[in-house]
Amino acid sequence: xxxxxxxxxxxxxxEHHEPWVRMVKRDNVSTQRAVxxxxxxxxxxxxxxxxxxxxxxxxxxLVYKDMIIGSLGSPLVLRETARMAIPLxxxxxxxALAFKMRFWNIGAEGQIIAGATAASYFALFHYQNMPSxxxxxxxxxxxVVAGGVWGMIPAxxxxxWNTNExxxxxxxxxxxxEGLRYLQYGPWRDPSKMGFPVIAMFDTSxxxxxxxxxxxxxxxxxxxxxxxxxxxxxxxxxxEITVVGESIQTAKYAGINTSLVFLRTMFISGAIAGITGxxxxxxxxxxxxxxxxxxxxxxxxxxxxxxxxNPAAMIAISVFLAxxxxxxxxxxxxxxxxxxxxxxxxxxxxxxxxxxxxxxxYKLIFKKK
Amino acid sequence: xCHGIFFDILTSMSEVSNCAVKLNNISKSFGTVQAxxxxxxxxxxxxxxxxxxxxxxxxxxxxxxxxxxYYPDSGEIYVDGKEVIIRSPKDAFDLGxxxxxxxxxxxxxxxxxxNIILGLKGSxxxxxxxxxxxxxxxxxxYGFSLDPNKKxxxxxxxxxxxxxxxxxxxxxADVLILDEPTAVLTxxxxxxxxxxxxxxKNDGKAIIIITHKLNEVLSLSDRVCILRKGELVxxxxxxxASVKSLTEGMVxxxxxxEIQREAGALGKERIIVSSxxxxxxxxxxxxxxxxxxxxxxxxxxxxxxxxSGQKELCEAITGLYxxxxxxxxxxxxxEPSELCGLTPTQIAKKGVHLAFVPEDRLGxxxxxxxxxxxxxxLKSYNNEKGFLINRKLPKSTAERLIDSLEIVTPGVSTxxxxxSGGNVQKVLLGRxxxxxxxxxxxxxxxxxLDINSSYTIYNLLNEQRKNGVAVLFVGEDLDVLLxxxxxIMVLCGGRLSGIVNAPTAxxxxxxxLMTHMSD
Numbered sequence: 045x046x047x048x049x050x051x052x053x054x055x056x057x058x059e060h061h062e063p064w065v066r067m068v069k070r071d072n073v074s075t076q077r078a079v080x081x082x083x084x085x086x087x088x089x090x091x092x093x094x095x096x097x098x099x100x101x102x103x104x105x106l107v108y109k110d111m112i113i114g115s116l117g118s119p120l121v122l123r124e125t126a127r128m129a130i131p132l133x134x135x136x137x138x139x140a141l142a143f144k145m146r147f148w149n150i151g152a153e154g155q156i157i158a159g160a161t162a163a164s165y166f167a168l169f170h171y172q173n174m175p176s177x178x179x180x181x182x183x184x185x186x187x188v189v190a191g192g193v194w195g196m197i198p199a200x201x202x203x204x205w206n207t208n209e210x211x212x213x214x215x216x217x218x219x220x221x222e223g224l225r226y227l228q229y230g231p232w233r234d235p236s237k238m239g240f241p242v243i244a245m246f247d248t249s250x251x252x253x254x255x256x257x258x259x260x261x262x263x264x265x266x267x268x269x270x271x272x273x274x275x276x277x278x279x280x281x282x283x284e285i286t287v288v289g290e291s292i293q294t295a296k297y298a299g300i301n302t303s304l305v306f307l308r309t310m311f312i313s314g315a316i317a318g319i320t321g322x323x324x325x326x327x328x329x330x331x332x333x334x335x336x337x338x339x340x341x342x343x344x345x346x347x348x349x350x351x352x353x354n355p356a357a358m359i360a361i362s363v364f365l366a367x368x369x370x371x372x373x374x375x376x377x378x379x380x381x382x383x384x385x386x387x388x389x390x391x392x393x394x395x396x397x398x399x400x401x402x403x404x405x406y407k408l409i410f411k412k413k
Numbered sequence: 414x415c416h417g418i419f420f421d422i423l424t425s426m427s428e429v430s431n432c433a434v435k436l437n438n439i440s441k442s443f444g445t446v447q448a449x450x451x452x453x454x455x456x457x458x459x460x461x462x463x464x465x466x467x468x469x470x471x472x473x474x475x476x477x478x479x480x481x482x483y484y485p486d487s488g489e490i491y492v493d494g495k496e497v498i499i500r501s502p503k504d505a506f507d508l509g510x511x512x513x514x515x516x517x518x519x520x521x522x523x524x525x526x527x528n529i530i531l532g533l534k535g536s537x538x539x540x541x542x543x544x545x546x547x548x549x550x551x552x553x554x555y556g557f558s559l560d561p562n563k564k565x566x567x568x569x570x571x572x573x574x575x576x577x578x579x580x581x582x583x584x585x586a587d588v589l590i591l592d593e594p595t596a597v598l599t600x601x602x603x604x605x606x607x608x609x610x611x612x613x614k615n616d617g618k619a620i621i622i623i624t625h626k627l628n629e630v631l632s633l634s635d636r637v638c639i640l641r642k643g644e645l646v647x648x649x650x651x652x653x654a655s656v657k658s659l660t661e662g663m664v665x666x667x668x669x670x671e672i673q674r675e676a677g678a679l680g681k682e683r684i685i686v687s688s689x690x691x692x693x694x695x696x697x698x699x700x701x702x703x704x705x706x707x708x709x710x711x712x713x714x715x716x717x718x719x720x721s722g723q724k725e726l727c728e729a730i731t732g733l734y735x736x737x738x739x740x741x742x743x744x745x746x747x748e749p750s751e752l753c754g755l756t757p758t759q760i761a762k763k764g765v766h767l768a769f770v771p772e773d774r775l776g777x778x779x780x781x782x783x784x785x786x787x788x789x790x791l792k793s794y795n796n797e798k799g800f801l802i803n804r805k806l807p808k809s810t811a812e813r814l815i816d817s818l819e820i821v822t823p824g825v826s827t828x829x830x831x832x833s834g835g836n837v838q839k840v841l842l843g844r845x846x847x848x849x850x851x852x853x854x855x856x857x858x859x860x861x862l863d864i865n866s867s868y869t870i871y872n873l874l875n876e877q878r879k880n881g882v883a884v885l886f887v888g889e890d891l892d893v894l895l896x897x898x899x900x901i902m903v904l905c906g907g908r909l910s911g912i913v914n915a916p917t918a919x920x921x922x923x924x925x926l927m928t929h930m931s932d
Contacts, residue, residue: 063484063500068443068444069443069444070444072444072445112714120448133567153644176754268506274801278801278802279800279801279802280794280795280799280800280801281800282802282804283787283790283802286782286783286785287780287791288778290780290781290782290783291776291777291780291781293773293776293777294776294777294778294779294780294791296733297756297769297771297777297778298757298759298791298792299756299757299758299795301758301794409486
């Protein structure tokens, strides 16, 4: 019984206090509660953002008001906001397909560049040879194939050698970017620009027509929403993606050819990102440059994630993000708020939206007394 | 209620001073699940207390609160009569409480001695000689042997368990908690463990073993506490207990524990496995020269220590594990066809109806995040033509199974993850049986199931047997294997160490075969 005495006299014995805070997993969250938590999160972000604005000696309420007016207040800015939402929406769906399979495709940037470059090739060098609708369709097809192949490369390696897709897709972004830079600074450089390293503007036949003042990329995006929704929820291939994502073991048990599913899904995922490249060069920029993605490939990850991979919800999320981006642009010009501060505001709001998921899944229990 | 009793006991205990641990009104919930509710248990020095209960009754949760892994929502813990707060396993060790978990927490590439001192404060250098002699001293004291310098990966399961026990003793624990310690042991190894535990008890240690095996409770423990749905429903001296009274305490009503087995001649040969050899990912033989025949209308049991090749054998037969050598021949109307080297899809295309209930239900047999309908179509979604999925047929299958197997679920569109273990198994086994198999391979079908669900599963298997299905049944409870099967095949280290006739075989016979090494 020697040990027994030791224990009662142990120096740490009395110093054990109840922990200050503990995490407990929630079982189920009601819709009301979920909405409330998210609303509180955004409010909190706006509040912190407000303090930030105050520190820059501006009136937060006026700044927020101008953000809204600047992104939704007139048909002109509304169209601009829509133009910003389109690439986010399309790319988000491509990413969602891969994420549903738990294939962490963070290579949308590269896939967009691949699609944009392939489409631009026909726009720059073959516009004389075909009528506008045919040219646009060829550009579309080229973007789909190029984006798809770019997306499929990491899947091939994953299927064959089980390489890490996160690193692989990320690295391919730089490969694609440097490839495009090579073209921009070398063979595709426009000689009439007096030595400026830019690529020529597209011929008018290689530009997307407009409907309601916005290039028809928005129609393409909405059609894709329907198609991707059906593909994910109703098709056999979508079912296979879900099973592979949930458990590769189960997929093999069910007789699903997992390698095939990896390759096929990543082709489609990349192809959809490639479409983003196509609508950006043919609808918005009318040329291609190293800035063609504008970071959409990464921002779209946020879109896909916040929408819980649901294509319909992605419409709302991508518009919301476009409002934030457009609005932050507006307040930069009106209030001379530096762009870094405006990015901080956006960052705060997104952080709050993503972070509040924690409070939907867990609750904190504080020390009593 | 509990309070009053408790204070009485506390005063009387402090006089006698043999109350090691006292749990008072302990409650713990996870989300909406109440894992423990107002549990009061006391543990005395020099006794072995069995904590009995079905899976999900809250035994492990309760002990995890004592060992610092969880923190109770309410209630108090007293050690040696003083209220204590246990926030972490380290706190528990400081109080002399040590838990030996079901899944060992050892570093494979280190030696026993290194594992034992892992995480302890001490000098920078290890005095290996002193350490080894200390370890020998502990093991000698309780009458077993342990080589301090043996690496963990060279050890058998029971040796690893000894390391875990010494690890806890070395840290000065005098309250030991063992979570299902015999789950991975052969009957002989279990007996050795029991001897060790008895000598520790005689040394004045307080021991709790968590178990759902009634025989162990009766042969080993001094007292039994029975938990049901998180609440303490019974506390009695083992000498007053019987299998029947314990079962009724666990389940809450009387149950019949009999499996109907109709003896009969073996049917026609269904599958002939000959010289089957498979390699694992390290290139070692997971299955070594296995040959046996599986007949129509037969339940062939597979016994063996966990990891003796059961999983590989099941998966090789169902086309999921690469075969290195040998053959698996399926015989239909005297017409043999070779299954080796075929994928599950190719096997199905040949018209061979193999059904497989894998060990890992939610990670392999089912998709946890999908609902019952989507799980029903897992193997059949591709049977119909077209691009889109047809949900009508799987929906009617799901509804039929809910009715016939009495599956408790809010509905066909609830993710199967939300169902209880028994219902998950019914979904899986139901789907496999519903596919009308000629061969049914089931691995550990009642693991984690309560007694009632287990017997439902046994009856389902028996029914299949009566219908002429060839059933391959991987089990762990030897009593059940002996009762349910026609023949039992014993695997040991990837080799076939014997096939016995179940009605005439004994547990001891199986135990010897399970550890048999044909040198």
